[in-house]
Amino acid sequence: MTSPESVHQLAQARQEARAEKNFARSDELRNEIAAQGFEVVDVAGGYELRPKKRFPIYESTRDIRPINSGKYEITVAMVIDGFHEDAIETLKTIKEFSDCAIAMLVLGDAGILADQLDARTSLVVVTENFGWGENANALLRNITSEFVIIMDPSTRFTGDAITPVLAELKKREYVAVGWRGGLINLADEWRSVDDKGAGEVDVLFSYFIAMHREDALAARGFNNRAIFYRNADIEFSLALRHANGRLLQMELPLVQDRHHGYHDSEAAYRDLQSKKNYDRILERFRGKEAILSPRR
Numbered sequence: 001m002t003s004p005e006s007v008h009q010l011a012q013a014r015q016e017a018r019a020e021k022n023f024a025r026s027d028e029l030r031n032e033i034a035a036q037g038f039e040v041v042d043v044a045g046g047y048e049l050r051p052k053k054r055f056p057i058y059e060s061t062r063d064i065r066p067i068n069s070g071k072y073e074i075t076v077a078m079v080i081d082g083f084h085e086d087a088i089e090t091l092k093t094i095k096e097f098s099d100c101a102i103a104m105l106v107l108g109d110a111g112i113l114a115d116q117l118d119a120r121t122s123l124v125v126v127t128e129n130f131g132w133g134e135n136a137n138a139l140l141r142n143i144t145s146e147f148v149i150i151m152d153p154s155t156r157f158t159g160d161a162i163t164p165v166l167a168e169l170k171k172r173e174y175v176a177v178g179w180r181g182g183l184i185n186l187a188d189e190w191r192s193v194d195d196k197g198a199g200e201v202d203v204l205f206s207y208f209i210a211m212h213r214e215d216a217l218a219a220r221g222f223n224n225r226a227i228f229y230r231n232a233d234i235e236f237s238l239a240l241r242h243a244n245g246r247l248l249q250m251e252l253p254l255v256q257d258r259h260h261g262y263h264d265s266e267a268a269y270r271d272l273q274s275k276k277n278y279d280r281i282l283e284r285f286r287g288k289e290a291i292l293s294p295r296r
Contacts, residue, residue: 003038003049004036006036007033007036007038007049008049010029010032010033010036011029011033011040011047011049013029014026014029014030014033014040014047015046015047017029018042024071027070027071028070028071028119031068031070031119031120032119033049034052034119035117035118035119037051037052037054038050038051038052039051039052054114054117054123055110055114055117055122055123055124055125056124056125057124057125057126057127058124058125058126058127059126059127059128060126060128060130061105061126061130061134061135061137061138062138064105064124064126064138064141064142065142066142066143066144067103067122067124067139067142067143067144068122068144069101069103069122069143069144069145070101070119070120072099072100072101072120072145073100073145073146073147073166074100074101074145074146074147074148074149074162074165074166074210075100075101075102075103075143075145075147075148075149076094076098076100076101076102076103076149076151077102077103077104077105077136077139077140077143077148077149077150077151078090078102078103078104078105078150078151078152078153079105079107079132079135079136079139079153079229080104080105080106080107080113080153081106081107081108081129081261082107082108082260083153083260083264084111084112084113085112086153086154086257086258086260087104087113087153088112088113088116089156089257090153090154090155090156090157090257091116091121093156093157093158094157095121096157097157097158097159097160097161097162097253098157098160098161098162099162099163100120100149100162101120101121101122101143101145102120102121102122103121103122103123103124103139103143104116104121104122104123104124105124105126105135105138105139106123106124106125106126107125107126107129107135108125108127109125110123110125126138130224131224131225131226131227131228132222132226132227132228132229132232133221133222133223133224133225133226133227133232134222134224136150136206136221136222136229136232137221137222137224140213140216140217140221140222141217141221143213145213146212146213146214147166147169147210147211147212147213148210148211148213148216149165149208149209149210149211150206150208150209150211151206151207151208151209152206152207152208152229152256152259152261153260153261154207154256154257154258154259154260154261155179155207155208155254155255155256155257156254156255156256156257157253157254158253158254158255159253160253161179161208161252161253161254164250164252165177165210165250165252168248168250169210169211169212173246173248174200174245174246174247174248175211175212175215175216175240175245175246175247176204176209176210176211176212176215176216176237176240176245176247176248177204177209177210177211177247177248177249177250178204178205178207178208178209178210178247178248178249178250179204179205179207179208179209179249179250179252179254180195180204180205180207180208180249181193181195181201181202181203181204181205181237181247181249182194182195182196182201182202182203182249183196183201183202183203183292183293183295183296184202184203184292186289189286190281190282190285190286190287191278191282193234196249196296197249197251198249198250198251199248199249199296200246200247200248200249200293200294200296201237201247201248201249201293202237202238202241202247202292202293203233203234203237203238203247204233204237204247204249205233205234206229206232206233207254207256208252208254209233211240215240215243215245216236216240218243219236219239219240219242219243219245220239221236222235222236223235223236223277223280225276225280226273226277227273227276228265228269228270228273228274228277229261230262230270230273230274230277231274231277231278231281232277234277234278234281235277235280235281235284235285238281238284238285238291241291241292241293242285242288242291246293247293
């Protein structure tokens with residue numbers, strides 16, 4: 001595969017940046033070269049350009065290597081299991097309104113999602129589904145940015161949701177902020193969550209939850225036993241609070257389209273796995289009111 005002249009120009013500019021010890025610019029140029037389908041390899045006296053695999057394919061989440069977020073402080077990360085056309089619509093809204101990296105963990109065939117790759121968009125394929133919790137944790141473990149947003153592919157941007165989220169996280173008052181959440185209902189013995197709007201909350205939902213990556217990993221991330229997503233975000237939120245982390249629900253320019261992960265999953269499977277997740281919450285946390293946020 002012959003490298004086009006435009007890619008050689010980028011490679012030469014990268015060499016100049018490296019000679020000037022401008023390594024940030026060198027990394028940016030490497031990413032631009034990668035986005036055009038090539039890998040630049042430093043050799044004695046210059047460089048070589050080699051065709052780059054468009055994306056890696058892994059048999060297991062345990063095999064995933066670091067997902068480079070480049071210059072971006074925050075990465076929007078999504079687990080995508082089918083419904084690629086809808087995911088692409090979501091990607092378009094993120095790119096229109098945000099300044100962030102994007103990482104997709106795709107189960108099975110990447111299909112048309114591969115056409116969305118660019119300098120700030122990464123894609124990894126996992127051929128075996130180990131469950132939502134393990135997939136989300138694989139993203140947390142391997143993304144290189146300081147902050148990560150775990151987001152459902154049904155959530156769409158209608159404006160800049162990144163800037164206010166980053167500003168809040170950088171204050172270090174909250175370990176995680178999100179779009180939808182609420183307070184545990186104590187009256188029904190922790191069996192439901194009441195949405196009280198913006199403010200400090202007990203739980204955040206994975207429609208859109210932004211966090212300090214290291215704080216999330218210190219709390220051991222999501223439960224790997226969570227095969228289905230529903231209620232796994234509640235357990236994760238309570239684990240963060242148990243580790244003395246505070247959570248904030250914010251009004252953000254987001255909307256939810258059809259939530260295929262719920263509405264288009266098999267009902268008996270969905271209900272069984274959701275119940276398993278919530279039973280763990282009740283066993284692990286029910287009655288520990290000291291970890292909850294102030295009531296409002």
